[in-house]
Amino acid sequence: ERVELDNLVYSAQHSFIQRIWNTAYNVINRANTVIANVDSAKVTPALVRRVHAESKFLRAFYYSRLVQFFGDVPLLLEPSTSANIYPPRTPRAQIFAQIIEDLKYAEANLENRYTYNDPINGGRATAGAAKALLGYVYVVMAGAPTNDASKWQLAIDKLNEVITNKALYGYD
Numbered sequence: 066e067r068v069e070l071d072n073l074v075y076s077a078q079h080s081f082i083q084r085i086w087n088t089a090y091n092v093i094n095r096a097n098t099v100i101a102n103v104d105s106a107k108v109t110p111a112l113v114r115r116v117h118a119e120s121k122f123l124r125a126f127y128y129s130r131l132v133q134f135f136g137d138v139p140l141l142l143e144p145s146t147s148a149n150i151y152p153p154r155t156p157r158a159q160i161f162a163q164i165i166e167d168l169k170y171a172e173a174n175l176e177n178r179y180t181y182n183d184p185i186n187g188g189r190a191t192a193g194a195a196k197a198l199l200g201y202v203y204v205v206m207a208g209a210p211t212n213d214a215s216k217w218q219l220a221i222d223k224l225n226e227v228i229t230n231k232a233l234y235g236y237d
Contacts, residue, residue, distance in 0.1 A: 097120075100121070101144055118170060125163075129164055129202050161202065169199070200227070203219045203220035
């Protein structure tokens with residue numbers, strides 16, 4: 066199977082390709098379920114906002130992988146039900162628009178950094194991670210096959226926010 070990937074001669078039945086697809090949509094469905102239900106939880110508004118932001122970050126991350134691997138893919142923004150088990154493909158431009166919207170929400174509502182000496186916070190999505198992923202998405206959109214040259218400057222600006230604020234976001 067590895068040789069098939071190296072030679073770019075594989076099908077949808079390839080186990081690696083299936084794992085990418087299945088993992089992404091499992092995480093996306095879980096994120097959608099959390100987004101749909103966290104408002105009814107008996108927690109503080111700040112926690113609800115953070116959970117929404119973390120879920121949207123994960124959804125954006127996995128959609129960014131899917132759109133790079135497969136192009137047009139189904140865009141699911143609600144938890145899966147028997148009514149939406151076979152959704153149609155959505156144009157890549159709409160997928161990118163949703164990724165950008167989710168990441169902008171995440172960067173505005175996540176903490177800049179967490180104290181990692183507390184095991185509860187280790188590995189959490191941060192505003193810096195959302196900015197970095199958004200910059201990366203802009204780079205992807207600027208390149209082939211989208212070729213949207215207007216995204217180059219957006220990528221530079223977004224990534225410079227992270228690079229020039231190392232202390233704020235905790236990246237070096």
